Structure formats: C-alpha cells, structure tokens
Amino acid sequence: MRPDDRKYLSSHEWIKIDGDIGIIGITDFAVQELCSGNESDLVYCDLPEAGRTVDTGETFGEIESVKAVADLNAPLGGEVIEVNAAIEDHLEILADDPWERGWLIKVKLSAKTSDDLIDAAAYEALIAQEA
C-alpha cells in the first residue's frame, strides 16, 4: 500500500499537503516504469528554479531514463519555494526513497484542490490495471 497521507495523479506524481505548502514527488511505480528495476538507467532530472509559478496540471520539469523522457506534472499549482538540490546528482534517491528523501519541489499552494487528485486506494487500483 502506498502512503495514504497524500494524494496522487494518474500520471504518477504525488503531493503531500502541509498547511499552504505542497510537497511534490513521483511514485515508486513511476521510477520502476522508467528504469525497469535498474536504477542506474535514470540519467537526468530537470527541475524548475525556485520562484517560478506553476499551474495545476502544468509540466514543471522532466525526468529521463536511457529509454524514455517523462514530464513531471504539478498536482496543484503555486509558487515553487524550494527544490530538492540533491536529486540532480543523486538520482538513486528516487529509487531508494521516493516518498520522503526523494521529494522534488515544494510549492506555496495557490490552488487547494483539483478533480484530478486521487487517494492512495484509487491510485493502487489504477496501477493494478496498468501493471
């Protein structure tokens, strides 16, 4: 079971809301799909600079493996206030701990909700279909 303290997008991002701050990352399933279990296949992650505003659903960056490039989409919009600087040089963090140490950006939320957000149970059901 994936953590139920947060919401998910069907495109495999998660957001954990703490007051007016949203912490955004990608799921273990996303990492698995990108690198097929070989974490060294992740080669690049492009994240925005702090200060940039992203809209709900907007692409804020991209992650690249040797076989594919995937967009990173914002579950909720707002101003990017912090970026996980460790990720760029240590992509293995995403495979080791996508839920805590593998967060990507923190956003000061301007949107509080979105119809596209689903809970952990719904996300589980979704990936059960995809797998």
Next chain:
Amino acid sequence: MPFIQNTDADRAEMLAAVGVRSIDELFEQIPAGLRVEQPIDVPEGISENELWAELNELASWNSTAEKGSFLGAGLYRHYIPTVVDSLQGRHEFVTAYTPYQPEASQGTLVAFFEFQSMVAELCGMEVANASMYDGCSAVAEAVLMSTSITRKRKRVVMSAGLHPHSRRTVRTYLGATDLEIIVAPLGADGRTDFDGLIDDQTTAVVVQSPNFYGVIEDQEAVAAAAKDAGAISIASVYPIALGLLKSPGEAGFDIVVGDGQSLGVPTAMGGPSFGIFATRNEYVRKMPGRIVGQTVDGKGRRGFALTFQTREQHIRREKATSNICTNNALMALRGAIYMAAAGPEGLREVAEHCMAKAQYAADAISALDGFELPYAASGFFNEFVVRCPAPAKLVNRAVDAAGMIGGLVISDHVEGIDERDLLIAFTELTTREQIDLLVKTLSSISQTVSVG
C-alpha cells in the same frame, strides 16, 4: 528509338481488344478540325554523340561561374578539394539510409562525431548536432528551441538583415503558435537597430553576421542585450567567415546556426545543402536533431552511438525537441571532410582570400563615378551592396554580356529595397581578371549613364 515501345503487333492486339480496326477509328470522336493531319515540324532524331555536340555548343554561349560569378546571397562558390568527392562517394556512405545502428555504423558515427566537434570549435560553442536540412531551417529550429528554454514569453525579435528565406522559414515554423515576430530594422549603416525592441517578453533575438547585405554586425552588443533581458541569443553565420572573424561563442551567443554549403558542397542551383547547429552544454537536452555521443561498448572499448534519442519524435512524439526528420547526412559528411582537409589554417587562408578579393573590388568600384557602397564603412567580409547609377537588373545584363554571372538584384527578393542595389560576392575562386572585367563593365555603365 520510339518513346512508346509497342510493336505493330502489340498495337493491333490492343485495338482488337477495344473493338476498333485502326488508330484513326479510335480517335474518330475527336472532330476532324482538331486532329493533327500533317507531321509535326520538328527535326529528325540524331545520335547521342551528335546531340552532345549540339548541346555543348549551345551551353558555351552561356555566362558561367567558371568565367566569373558575383552571385552569393547565402550560397557561395568555393573550391572543393578532390578528397571531398572521392571520400563522400564511397559506397559505404552513399548507399546507406539513416545508417545509425551502432553495431553496424561505427564509420558513419565517427565521421559525425568529428563533424560535431569541428562545428562546435568553429562556432566557439560547447556542443553541436549532426546537422540540419539547411541554414534556414536551422534558424527556425533555433527559434523553436529558444521557446522551450524561456517558456511563456511572447515575442521573437529577428533582424531585417536575416536572409529573407530564413525569415520566411521562421514565419512558417511559428505560424501555428501564439508567438509574435518583430523584425528589427536596419539602420543607415546597414547594421540592425534592436533599440527598444528587446524586453522581458522576448524569447529570442536572432541576428545574422555578416548579414544578408554583407554587413558585419556588432555581435557582442546583440548577445549582451539579449542576455540582459533573459532572452536567448541566436547567431546565423557563414562558416567560411569564421576562419577570420571572432566566433559567435566568444561574442556571447547561446545558439549558433548557419548554412553549411560553403564547406565542400557545390552551389548546384541552390541545393542540397546542410545546416549547422551549435549551442552551450546547458541547453543540450533542448537541442533538435541527431546527436552522436562517445561511449564504451560492453568490453570497455571506445565507440559511438546516437544519444538523447529519447527526446526525438519517434519516441517523444508531440513533446519532441523537434519534428525534423533528417539531417542531410551525406552533405554534412562533405562538410566534415572539407573541414578536416582544410583545418583551421586552411579555413583562415580561404577566408583571407575572400576578404582580400572583396576589398580589392570594393576599392575599385567605389572609385567609379555614380557607384556607391552604402554600408561599406560598417565592415564587410566577402560581399557588399553596390548602389548603381542604373537599375541593378540592367547592370546584371551588362555583366552577363561580358560572359559572367552578376550579383543579386536585391529588390527582386526584399520589398522596399532600392532597385539600384546589387549584392555582389567574392570568393577565393574569383580571379583578379574577373574583378577587373567587372569593374570595366561597371565603368562603361557609369559613362553611359553620365552621357545620358
């Protein structure tokens, strides 16, 4: 030999099949007055040998580039060393289409890796791709790339000195987007005036140097103005000129593009050509087209493979860096061979010859009554505008009568240009005798006009 190769028997069989007795009966429904009754008045057939003799005789009446050509305007006639044709014509290169499988194509991949390295060095940039279609599409791809770097900005500012074909290609590429295109005008000195046009909504600033009118632009100033506004600066270059001129990388540009034809490809009535494209390392993932990278194989041996393919259209579809489908690889290969054969010293020598010949011509022409070089004071490389005392079209006719090919009548290609403006170019293949004959021809026009 008849063009339609059916025998009398074939024809009889076909007529029988459709149920008529003769060709005349087949065409009966065409009114008699419209049918050709007499044999058509053309000469009898001649042998291939006689035909060549006749065509060669006719061709010898033409003005040809060998007798002298002053036409440039984007494509330039340079000497092509024999090694270019001889290596490019090898069957390993000419017979393969998209020869990029690393297990089968190390030769091609090495050639393009070298190509990229030489283009990057020439442009003063960190990374180059394995070429584009041509200079115009390279400019347009650079503008597209700038939009993916700057995001959400509204305007592209391009110089009126950019080749008109490049400007049209940019308009085509951006036609389906919301981006606005602003054309920065040329000042009286022939350099682009970007004053007040670059701001925080500018995606890219595009300039060509030497520009379409031959004028060397103030590259540092343009790159700096773009940088101050957070815009991407794009320089379109003439690779041969980089043998002498400061590289756009040194001048501070973010993307350098250009037409590669001058590097070992014949002018060939306009094509095919190839484009060069170079940028800074930080933008390599935004760069369009094919990129060859150096790697090691399973046994640790040095090898080459295409890289960043995940960003190309066959994988990334509508989010690809570009929809460009080929890179005119065979022409780019010629460029690689040319650059390797010439080397930095050779390129410098070619550039010096071009510039010296243009300077010799400029001095002589500006001394003629009635002829002006309106932008020469701003500096030029191998090409400049001559304002003639008569329409440029008539001047070209006189040059043609002397057996040579004149320059470009600019007003045929750009609206609002004085019809007396003629753009003329010089390369290492232009001889002193040809330039002297050009000057003599112009001088006779000058006398005709002043006599009235």
